[in-house]
Amino acid sequence: xxxxxxxxxxxxxxxxxxxxxxxxxxxxxxxxxxxxxxxxxxxxxxxxxxxxxxxxxxxxxxxxxxxxxxxxxxxxx
Numbered sequence: 001x002x003x004x005x006x007x008x009x010x011x012x013x014x015x016x017x018x019x020x021x022x023x024x025x026x027x028x029x030x031x032x033x034x035x036x037x038x039x040x041x042x043x044x045x046x047x048x049x050x051x052x053x054x055x056x057x058x059x060x061x062x063x064x065x066x067x068x069x070x071x072x073x074x075x076x077x
Contacts (some may be wrong), residue, residue, distance in 0.1 A: 005042030006067030007051070012040045014058045029057050 013035075015025050021038070023033040029051065038044040039054075055062045061070040 003030050005040075007046065008042045009038075010060075010065050010067070011036070011054060014060065015040075025057075029053050045069040 009028075015022070018025075018073055022036040025031075026033045026036045030053070035046075035050070037048070039046045040075070051062050051065060055065055061069070061074050064072040065070045074077070
């Protein structure tokens with residue numbers, strides 16, 4: 001059973017909403033465009049550090065990126 005790549009899907013949606021290319025986003029957060037591409041496509045996972053970096057850049061929670069919540073601002077309790 002294939003799992004849905006929620007991190008990749010959400011990252012893609014956030015990036016497109018800001019009209020950024022993978023290279024532009026990579027330059028903004030200090031990652032290569034290849035790293036952004038592999039996260040979005042789900043071909044490789046990501047580290048906690050990269051996940052936090054992306055969440056901070058987009059001002060969303062890591063729980064949102066991970067698909068734990070659909071509320072981008074949710075911070076848990």
